[in-house]
Amino acid sequence: MATQRxxxxxxxxxxxxxxxxxxxxxxxxxxxxxxxxxxxxKTLLAMEFLVRGAIQFNEPGVxxxxxxxxxxxxxxxxxxxFDLNDLAKHKKIALDFVYIERSEIEETGEYDLEGxxxxxxHAIDSTHAKRVVLDTIESIFSGLPNPLILRSxxxxxxxxxxxxxxxxxxxxxxxxxxxxxQGLEEYVSDCVIVLDxxxxxxxxxRRLRIVKYRGxxxxxxxxxxxxxxxxxxxxxxxxxGLEHTTSSERISxxxxxxxxMMGGVGYYRGSSILISGTAGTGKSSxxxxxxxxxxxxxxxVLYFAFEESANQIMRNMCSIGIxxxxxxxxxxxxxxxxxxxxTGLEMHLTMMHKAITVFKPHVVIVDPLNSFVxxxxxxxxxxxxxxxxxxxxxxxxxxxxxxLTAGGDAFEQTDVAISSLxxxxxxxRDIELGGERNRGLYVLKSRGMAHSNQIREFxxxxxxxxxxxxxxxxxxxxxxxxRLAQEAQEQAAQVMRQQEADRKRLELQRKQAQLxxxxxxxxxxxxxQEADLLQNIEQERxxxxxxxxxxxxxxxxxxxxxxxNQHKAGMA
Amino acid sequence: xNPKRTRSAPQKAQRDQTEADAWTLRLYVAGQTPKSxxxxxxxxxxxxxxxxxxxxxxxxxxxxNPQLARGDQILAIPTxxxxxxxxxxxxxxxxxxxxxxxxxxDLLPRT
Numbered sequence: 001m002a003t004q005r006x007x008x009x010x011x012x013x014x015x016x017x018x019x020x021x022x023x024x025x026x027x028x029x030x031x032x033x034x035x036x037x038x039x040x041x042k043t044l045l046a047m048e049f050l051v052r053g054a055i056q057f058n059e060p061g062v063x064x065x066x067x068x069x070x071x072x073x074x075x076x077x078x079x080x081x082f083d084l085n086d087l088a089k090h091k092k093i094a095l096d097f098v099y100i101e102r103s104e105i106e107e108t109g110e111y112d113l114e115g116x117x118x119x120x121x122h123a124i125d126s127t128h129a130k131r132v133v134l135d136t137i138e139s140i141f142s143g144l145p146n147p148l149i150l151r152s153x154x155x156x157x158x159x160x161x162x163x164x165x166x167x168x169x170x171x172x173x174x175x176x177x178x179x180x181x182q183g184l185e186e187y188v189s190d191c192v193i194v195l196d197x198x199x200x201x202x203x204x205x206r207r208l209r210i211v212k213y214r215g216x217x218x219x220x221x222x223x224x225x226x227x228x229x230x231x232x233x234x235x236x237x238x239x240x241g242l243e244h245t246t247s248s249e250r251i252s253x254x255x256x257x258x259x260x261m262m263g264g265v266g267y268y269r270g271s272s273i274l275i276s277g278t279a280g281t282g283k284s285s286x287x288x289x290x291x292x293x294x295x296x297x298x299x300x301v302l303y304f305a306f307e308e309s310a311n312q313i314m315r316n317m318c319s320i321g322i323x324x325x326x327x328x329x330x331x332x333x334x335x336x337x338x339x340x341x342x343t344g345l346e347m348h349l350t351m352m353h354k355a356i357t358v359f360k361p362h363v364v365i366v367d368p369l370n371s372f373v374x375x376x377x378x379x380x381x382x383x384x385x386x387x388x389x390x391x392x393x394x395x396x397x398x399x400x401x402x403x404l405t406a407g408g409d410a411f412e413q414t415d416v417a418i419s420s421l422x423x424x425x426x427x428x429r430d431i432e433l434g435g436e437r438n439r440g441l442y443v444l445k446s447r448g449m450a451h452s453n454q455i456r457e458f459x460x461x462x463x464x465x466x467x468x469x470x471x472x473x474x475x476x477x478x479x480x481x482x483r484l485a486q487e488a489q490e491q492a493a494q495v496m497r498q499q500e501a502d503r504k505r506l507e508l509q510r511k512q513a514q515l516x517x518x519x520x521x522x523x524x525x526x527x528x529q530e531a532d533l534l535q536n537i538e539q540e541r542x543x544x545x546x547x548x549x550x551x552x553x554x555x556x557x558x559x560x561x562x563x564x565n566q567h568k569a570g571m572a
Numbered sequence: 573x574n575p576k577r578t579r580s581a582p583q584k585a586q587r588d589q590t591e592a593d594a595w596t597l598r599l600y601v602a603g604q605t606p607k608s609x610x611x612x613x614x615x616x617x618x619x620x621x622x623x624x625x626x627x628x629x630x631x632x633x634x635x636x637n638p639q640l641a642r643g644d645q646i647l648a649i650p651t652x653x654x655x656x657x658x659x660x661x662x663x664x665x666x667x668x669x670x671x672x673x674x675x676x677x678d679l680l681p682r683t
Binding site: 118 | 600602605607610611614634635638639641642645646647648649650651652659660661662663664665666667668669672673675676
């Protein structure tokens with residue numbers, strides 16, 4: 001048999017975020033207990049549930065107030081844009097103020113709370129109410145004697161409300177050991193929501209937690225919530241699954257040579273980028289470059305500034321040649337500047353969440369992230385950042401965070417808490433060398449891309465951040481005047497090498513000339529000797545021929561002899 | 573059901589007398605429950621004993637007129653409201669504790 005899971009019927013609250021964490025709203029037709037200490041927003045939550053029910057879901061409601069008069073209530077929620085008078089006139093909402101003054105009441109025997117039932121029943125019937133709020137019913141315990149009767153009557157009341165089929169909210173003040181002073185959680189056991197208002201480091205944060213929700217799945221964490229001019233908004237993000245889609249689109253960092261360090265194309269869209277560094281290393285300038293580049297692409301940028309005002313940022317960025325004014329004017333850029341101490345972390349997160357939801361940016365800048373870190377709340381900051389990063393990733397928003405690290409050697413340590421959330425981490429640091437500080441950067445990590453491992457020096461010029469070539473000296477990368485000196489040295493060395501080469505070339509020439517001279521001399525000598533020898537040979541030859549001639553002449557002169565000889569021979 | 577006395581125009585000098593003079597009591601009930609009936613019987617007895625001839629009891633059944641519960645801020649049933657003399661006093665319960673009723677009505681000093 002196919003079992004179809006039947007969901008508990010729910011009554012949507014219409015409150016931003018609450019329906020998400022309750023999986024659709026409060027249990028329909030059952031009472032829900034909302035408890036918390038004074039001033040944590042119980043009445044407002046209940047009232048918003050009622051008003052939104054009347055306006056958005058066509059479910060009229062009854063608000064029975066035990067602490068505030070109808071006039072006070074009307075005034076209090078008017079600031080949220082709720083017109084209770086108008087709603088009451090149209091019978092969408094019935095307001096009833098129950099006034100109990102202990103000193104005016106004398107108990108003289110057995111009684112019950114039938115009067116309350118009748119009042120409530122009358123209000124429900126006259127408006128056809130589907131929703132009921134009893135705010136704060138516990139005050140009857142201080143107003144009426146005999147708690148035993150009251151307890152049994154309350155038990156009867158909640159049963160009666162269930163029979164009536166109305167979705168009820170009962171508020172209760174938080175007790176010392178129990179959720180409510182009178183232990184109302186015993187009677188209202190279908191859904192219990194606890195509101196909390198905590199002050200840490202002088203900043204307050206409101207939180208909401210669903211303690212119990214019978215028959216339904218629900219978020220179990222503490223969710224921060226915000227009360228502002230549009231009512232309550234609860235930040236539903238928390239430990240989400242890692243299921244966000246990832247983009248392989250790359251977007252420029254706005255600094256060409258930084259892009260070059262990251263495979264030539266820059267960051268991934270939708271990634272989270274951390275730029276950390278000590279004071280004055282130019283973190284905001286890097287952010288401004290990225291803002292500028294994003295706006296040039298026509299993307300919307302939401303800039304959360306926690307240290308400088310919008311005007312100050314724009315002025316300062318003009319000094320390095322980045323003019324953000326046009327982007328502000330064309331509404332591509334919105335700078336939301338708040339003091340970190342303005343509210344608590346969660347409130348900041350909720351406010352940021354809301355601003356992002358409204359502005360729908362492509363790029364979000366948080367500058368700087370860790371101005372939130374006061375005292376020992378680093379884990380909270382991490383939790384907050386995780387939520388923010390998760391949220392941004394879900395929305396495919398590229399997030400760039402700057403983080404101020406303390407001086408000294410713990411450059412990486414202070415940020416380790418958040419490093420695991422960050423896709424691209426660029427570390428800016430001062431490099432002290434030769435009696436001066438210069439700015440250097442390196443890409444500490446960059447997930448999913450090849451990136452340079454070099455420490456690069458950069459300059460803040462009047463036309464932005466400029467990365468310099470790398471000079472590595474014996475004690476690390478050379479920067480500033482050391483780099484200049486090194487550059488000069490290298491130039492000098494080059495000149496020397498040139499001169500040396502020239503010198504050698506000359507010497508070679510000289511040697512060649514010398515050699516040639518030698519050769520010439522030897523050749524001359526040879527020629528001389530040759531001439532001598534030839535002369536000798538000639539003389540010899542001449543002498544020989546002369547000798548021969550002489551001999552011939554002699555012979556001629558001795559012709560007779562010869563003829564004789566011939567004669568003799570002929571005679572013989 | 574009760575002897576109804578029309579108040580004579582109060583004189584300044586008789587102020588104390590007139591205040592004690594005109595008693596308007598309102599008993600809120602919800603149907604004819606045993607508690608309601610007990611309360612009414614008790615109230616009547618006390619009035620006859622202590623306020624004979626100068627009181628007026630009005631019984632309001634909230635089942636019939638639920639909208640009236642709001643005006644006198646009624647939660648508990650039964651509730652006796654002393655409308656006059658002022659200040660308004662409220663006494664809840666079935667009025668079986670006579671001493672407390674008398675205290676509640678300022679007919680006995682508070683201890």
